[in-house]
Amino acid sequence: MNKVVGAEEWLAARKELQVREEELAAAHAAVRDARRQLPMVRVNKDYTFDDGEKTLLDLFAGRRQLIVYHFMFDPSWDQGCKWCSYLVDNIGHMSHLHVRDTTLAIVSRAPIGKILPFRARMGWTLPWYSSFGTDFNRDFRATLDESGERGGASVFVREGDTVFHSYSAYDEALALVHTADNYLDLTPLGAEFDDFRWLRHHDKY
Known part of the structure; x- marks a missing residue:
């Protein structure tokens, strides 16, 4: 379990993270632009x-x-x-x-x-x-x-x-392009990027 705090402390922590998310979004945008400009x-x-x-x-x-x-x-x-x-x-x-x-x-x-x-x-x-x-x-x-x-x-x-x-x-x-991982990455438990032993064909779970 993550640390449990009050609403105000959570909001302050969330705002700190938002700054980092915006920096990451800007970096992604720069990479997307560079990708589109690659020679062919x-x-x-x-x-x-x-x-x-x-x-x-x-x-x-x-x-x-x-x-x-x-x-x-x-x-x-x-x-x-x-x-x-x-x-x-x-x-x-x-x-x-x-x-x-x-x-x-x-x-x-x-x-x-x-x-x-x-x-x-x-x-x-x-x-x-x-x-x-x-x-x-x-x-x-x-x-x-x-x-x-x-x-x-x-x-x-x-x-x-x-x-x-x-x-x-x-x-x-x-x-x-792994949409499920990107959704899971929003959660406290995350997407388990370092351990995919759970992975099966979807008809074998």
């Missing part, structure tokens, strides 16, 4: 997905921007990563991205024949593609030879049919 790289390789049926341009679904979440699902695994599953559980309704001309899609190295049953088990409807047999995950550093798979997100933007890579982030850098 033209994507020249012809990546394909779902056994060659889709191209990277197809994943945009006609929109200007594409966010790809690199979901950890090695071809040898029988199910997707529980940490990545936790992240996908936190994704909201796609209409709020679509109206901003942005598509969010999931990509994994597992064959599509493994992905679709797992997606159905989890109750998700997000577009999820297989990069099995391609260099996509390795080229965007979501698969590392020395340490295997890691979760990450890569952002692409297109001008007509020309695609550019603008941003990628991995592991802890994606904490801001």
